[in-house]
Amino acid sequence: MKSCPRSKPGKTAAAPRRRREPRIRAIVAAAEQVFLERGYEAGSLDDVARRANASKATIYAHFGSKVGLFRAIIGEKINEIFEPVRQGEAHHAPVPIVLHGLGTAFLRRMLSPVVLKFYRLIVSQGTQFPELAQTWFANGPKTAIATLAAFLRERHASGEIVVATPDLAAEFFLMSLRGVLHLQAVTGLIVPPFDKAIAAKVSAAVEMFMRAYAPQRVTQRRGR
Amino acid sequence: MKSCPRSKPGKTAAAPRRRREPRIRAIVAAAEQVFLERGYEAGSLDDVARRANASKATIYAHFGSKVGLFRAIIGEKINEIFEPVRQGEAHHAPVPIVLHGLGTAFLRRMLSPVVLKFYRLIVSQGTQFPELAQTWFANGPKTAIATLAAFLRERHASGEIVVATPDLAAEFFLMSLRGVLHLQAVTGLIVPPFDKAIAAKVSAAVEMFMRAYAPQRVTQRRGR
């Protein structure tokens, strides 16, 4: 049976880029779902074709192979997913307040269904797709740490905190934030909503961080 | 359809357990390799049979299905793998020294090939095999944290450190220890040897921990 006849493309100048035929967009959307939901190995092209109301032949015509489809879809999705992370905003509140806000947003995002699925995918397929792992790491964890480190560096300069190694401090904070909560969520041991757990974890992490990096200390630490 | 041949009643005094026919042992060993190396989905029973010099029929006779084999093999392997974690030893050195030793051992283990493969497996299959995720979490992270927390509690009592919430402090320390290093290793972005990176990470984490939990503080912080 014929599928719904869609209006043939006549406009190609409106959208910035990402201007593609509806069939391809449907395939992309379906592939995202399938791969994120079932993983690379278990996700089949039959499944993708079915959800996209397309045929496998069309998929192959545009992406060449399963590997090609996976690379294209996931590579693109990475950039889309981690876009919010790159938005480094200027914060002027006291450090603990800012950390609380950043931490909550960060942790919420880490534990969102789509990011959890993404994590499972990268962890299980990272060694098979090095360039995807690379992109993921650069756009995700690395950028998050760099952003927080920049903030810490500022506040160190203003004397509000004492951080000799901002990148390390940022890493510690973010990792403490994830904590066991992330392990439990990613393995399905706990399920949403996580709001209560997130709030508790953020408060505890901020408190620990401030205890470690607050300036008012008597210890005769080395200079600097 | 035969079910899993569990522990046979009889001589369970001499040998701890593991009293089985050589064929089964070969299958178990092969299955461990295959599943840890290629994952659950990609790992095939043909592959297992080949490496075990056995036939698929024999596998089915003893384990019933692929799922059954996986559950049995991985469930058993978890207990074997994380046995060292449970060895809570008594330490009498100063806290930073002990943390350094524990941290190094812990991180080394976390980044060992087999534990990394295990992590990939649990992360990707955790939601499909809840009881495995449960066992893994209880024997791994949870036990590690509990062990460290017990140590911290002792030293808190002796006044050497000030930890109001030992479990949280232990979690923070261990998570800070893993840090980005673990992410990079698990996704294949970096490869062994990790010794240099481990040493650096441990020192930094211990320093941070002591800064946060050392007792010599001016607690004139308003509020607290």
Next chain:
DNA sequence: GTCTATAAATGGATAGAC
């Protein structure tokens, strides 16, 4: 470009001989 139909290979699972 997109479809139907099919090839070719793989993998989970079983029957039946020994």
Next chain:
DNA sequence: GTCTATCCATTTATAGAC
């Protein structure tokens, strides 16, 4: 208990019509 041989569903990939 273990093997060989086979079944059958699924899956990647392609050929050829429209």
